[in-house]
Amino acid sequence: MRRRTMLAGAAATAAAAANLLPSGGFAQAKTQTVNLQLGWLASNNNIGEIVAKQMGYFEEEKLNVVIQPGGPSIDGVAIVASGRHEIGQVSSSPSLMLAASQKIPVKCFATVLQQHPYAFFSLEKKPIRKPQDMVGKKIGIQATGKILLSALLKKHGIPEKDVEVVVIGSDFAPLLTGQADAVSGWLTATTAIKALGQPPVTLRLWDAGVQLYALPLYATRDTIEKKPAMLAGFLRAMARGFEYTQKNPDKAVDLLVKEYPNFKRDDEIGGVKALLTFAFNENTRANGWGAFDPKIWQDQITLYDELKQFTAGAPKLDDVITMSILEATKDARAKIG
Numbered sequence: 138m139r140r141r142t143m144l145a146g147a148a149a150t151a152a153a154a155a156n157l158l159p160s161g162g163f164a165q166a167k168t169q170t171v172n173l174q175l176g177w178l179a180s181n182n183n184i185g186e187i188v189a190k191q192m193g194y195f196e197e198e199k200l201n202v203v204i205q206p207g208g209p210s211i212d213g214v215a216i217v218a219s220g221r222h223e224i225g226q227v228s229s230s231p232s233l234m235l236a237a238s239q240k241i242p243v244k245c246f247a248t249v250l251q252q253h254p255y256a257f258f259s260l261e262k263k264p265i266r267k268p269q270d271m272v273g274k275k276i277g278i279q280a281t282g283k284i285l286l287s288a289l290l291k292k293h294g295i296p297e298k299d300v301e302v303v304v305i306g307s308d309f310a311p312l313l314t315g316q317a318d319a320v321s322g323w324l325t326a327t328t329a330i331k332a333l334g335q336p337p338v339t340l341r342l343w344d345a346g347v348q349l350y351a352l353p354l355y356a357t358r359d360t361i362e363k364k365p366a367m368l369a370g371f372l373r374a375m376a377r378g379f380e381y382t383q384k385n386p387d388k389a390v391d392l393l394v395k396e397y398p399n400f401k402r403d404d405e406i407g408g409v410k411a412l413l414t415f416a417f418n419e420n421t422r423a424n425g426w427g428a429f430d431p432k433i434w435q436d437q438i439t440l441y442d443e444l445k446q447f448t449a450g451a452p453k454l455d456d457v458i459t460m461s462i463l464e465a466t467k468d469a470r471a472k473i474g
Contacts, residue, residue: 168201171371172222175207176232176281178307181325181400181408182352184393185249185416189378191392198370209280214355218243223360224371229253230350231284234438237452242358245434246462247372247427249352249379250415255285258309258330258337259319266338268293268345277305277317284446286321288347291444309333323351325415327408328401349437350429351415361459368462373469376426379416380471386410422474425467434458 173186186204189195195202205222207213214232217225218241225243227233233245257276259265265274268289278286283302290297303317309329311317319340322329330337342349354375356368382389390405420428435454442451463470 168196168199169367170201170203171224171367172203172205174205174213174216174222174225176213176225176227177207177279179204179206179397181327181390181393181405181412182249182323184382184389184409184412185375185378187378187393187396188381188389189374191396192378192381194374194377195371198374200367200370200374202371202374214241214243217355218357220357220359223356223364224368225355226352227355228281228351229255229285230353230434230437231288231441231446232281233353233355234434234441234452234457235284235447237456238447238449240449243355244358244361244457244459245350245353245355245429246361246368246459247354248350248429249354249427250350250412251418251420251429252343252415253347253349253351254324254411254415255282255321255342255349255351256324257319257321257340257342258312258333259340260312260333260335261338263318264338265319265340267340268295270340271295271319272299274318275301275303275316277303277309277311277320279307279321280304282321285342285347285349288441288444288446289342289345291446292346292440309337312337325408325412327411328404331404347440348433350433353429354427361461365461365465369465372427372462372466376466376470379426380473382409383413383417383471383473386413417473419474422472424463425470425472427466427470428463429458431458431460 190202213225214236216222236243257265265271272295276286290300305311305320309320309332312320386409387406390402390409393405394400394402420430431454434457438451441447
């Protein structure tokens with residue numbers, strides 16, 4: 138009896154210790170480890186997957202999801218295409234269109250946001266309210282967002298040589314120091330916006346005519362064909378994460394801050410509430426969170442082809458997206474507008 142009690146105690150101690158392990162460190166028994174490669178560092182944009190992880194939704198799908206951070210020196214699409222990680226998420230849909238045009242075998246299977254919250258921020262003393270105001274100005278932009286600026290300039294017939302590009306990080310300090318006349322970022326970046334100390338002038342990419350999807354989820358053709366159940370389970374769990382967030386934004390942010398203690402709760406609440414306005418609309422009310430419209434994708438391809446962005450030729454729609462995972466989960470993804 139004493140030996141049995143000792144063994145039981147040891148098992149309990151081990152279980153308790155397991156709960157103290159870093160997030161994503163080890164998979165539980167009978168779960169499949171799935172690596173989600175981000176295109177940038179984790180932020181409130183990843184609230185859905187964090188909630189799904191913290192609430193055990195991924196675990197219910199027998200998945201141990203490990204969130205892999207990206208960054209300016211990390212090519213997430215190449216990592217996923219190589220088979221090193223199973224699922225990827227990029228900030229903007231053009232990355233996947235360009236990959237398809239280069240015959241890189243990855244496809245989008247869902248999109249987190251229905252409209253892109255990307256914008257250019259300037260100050261009232263030197264405002265940039267329309268694309269033409271960028272001429273002769275210094276535009277601060279992250280390396281991964283350069284393609285978005287290029288599309289915007291070409292859409293409005295502005296030669297790239299007429300705009301000075303300054304590569305910046307994730308904060309908006311260059312705007313305050315005069316290093317840039319405008320900086321690019323997301324309307325959900327509430328901490329960076331708040332640090333400006335004044336309401337900025339915003340020029341939203343969507344309103345300027347470049348209408349793209351944000352945070353598309355993608356996988357290789359091989360994964361889509363051979364592991365559809367895994368992708369479906371991942372998408373079901375993530376949809377539940379966003380449904381929970383939509384209904385309980387404050388509690389969801391508590392889970393986000395628990396995962397990333399360096400985040401500022403009050404700022405993230407504002408950011409998440411802004412994010413939700415882009416995550417749900419008429420399309421999600423009809424087709425569920427994560428759904429996308431193939432026509433919007435085709436319009437994007439056509440736009441970028443007209444802007445001569447595809448050096449290897451425009452990709453076919455079927456090489457960029459797949460509807461199969463959305464179809465397999467259509468009854469499990471919350472229909473909220």
